């Protein structure tokens with residue numbers, strides 16, 4: 001591989017980030033292990049962690065071509081691992097992660113320091129005058145408010161199309177604007193119909209952005225339902241081990257101008273500096289290798305637990321004493337698998353299974369506050385998507401939800417162990433209430 005002239009590997013002239021469509025139609029499980037093989041320029045099987053922020057230029061003066069930081073097409077994510085210049089532009093570990101994500105999500109991807117940094121970058125790039133947004137992670141609403149402070153954009157209700165235009169005809173959601181949905185949604189795990197909102201956005205010339213954090217591959221592919229851009233908090237399922245912050249924007253290639261989008265967002269990231277760290281890039285690659293195994297198991301576990309809980313809350317006298325216990329403390333649960341009336345579109349939208357997060361409404365706020373302390377296997381903590389099951393009395397971090405809500409992020413443990421843990425905790429809480 002070494003370039004004879006300067007002892008360095010050759011510098012690539014590759015300009016396009018990712019093949020479209022992918023060169024080989026491998027399955028997700030295979031892509032997760034091999035999508036980054038083109039970057040194997042050393043003999044390491046396990047990729048090295050590169051910590052350098054700066055990279056040597058060629059020795060040979062004739063190869064020194066003056067250029068600007070933003071003269072980017074000469075430094076694409078598919079370039080050899082050591083064609084980097086400065087890690088705010090590109091760096092070996094994040095480049096490797098982006099290459100894998102691109103193949104896995106089927107669209108060129110840019111990584112960011114966090115999910116919220118990714119959402120901010122998307123708004124800054126698209127620069128909409130009107131944004132329709134509904135339920136969803138309160139942090140994204142916070143980012144939009146900051147964007148509104150700088151631009152004066154209109155924020156309208158996703159679920160009320162009549163709010164998408166000014167009554168006096170002064171403005172309306174249209175070309176260049178954004179319809180943003182989150183599905184499945186935080187914190188409940190409820191799913192929304194991507195194709196429906198894609199149609200509403202596109203008929204007005206607007207774009208549909210989808211926060212698919214709660215439904216990573218292999219569960220759904222929002223591009224198939226008409227999404228133009230897909231974002232993820234990679235902190236959740238891509239990281240998968242509760243040890244890295246990451247945001248991802250995947251740029252759909254179905255629209256003309258996607259390359260301009262990719263390089264435009266790349267350039268703005270260089271300037272805004274919202275890049276992910278090298279350690280996170282390294283952790284992300286290691287984590288993606290098991291994405292399909294983890295998410296498949298988590299989705300299955302969650303769906304089984306939800307089915308069990310739903311059965312306990314249904315009509316009926318007793319089921320080995322469990323009905324009384326669960327019904328005594330739980331008001332209701334919510335999860336996409338329970339949206340029976342939506343199965344027509346939902347099965348198509350989530351062919352790989354439902355999300356691993358669901359919510360429980362307890363009968364009182366006090367019960368919700370006390371429940372996590374009765375559990376042995378679920379950590380009481382915010383966030384989600386890791387291999388370990390978490391539960392959160394959601395009021396601890398989100399003041400937009402009812403005080404009775406518990407958010408459950410199901411991990412990869414044995415689902416029956418998790419079920420037993422929930423049951424013993426419901427029982428302990430019920431007994432405590434009776435004793436009072």
Ligand SMILES: Cc1ncc(COP(=O)(O)O)c(C=O)c1O
Nearest residue numbers: 114115116137186213233235246
């Ligand atoms: C749906 C959703 N989007 C975005 C984010 C923000 O991600 P991050 O914490 O990586 O900034 C979160 C965080 O919980 C989330 O749940």
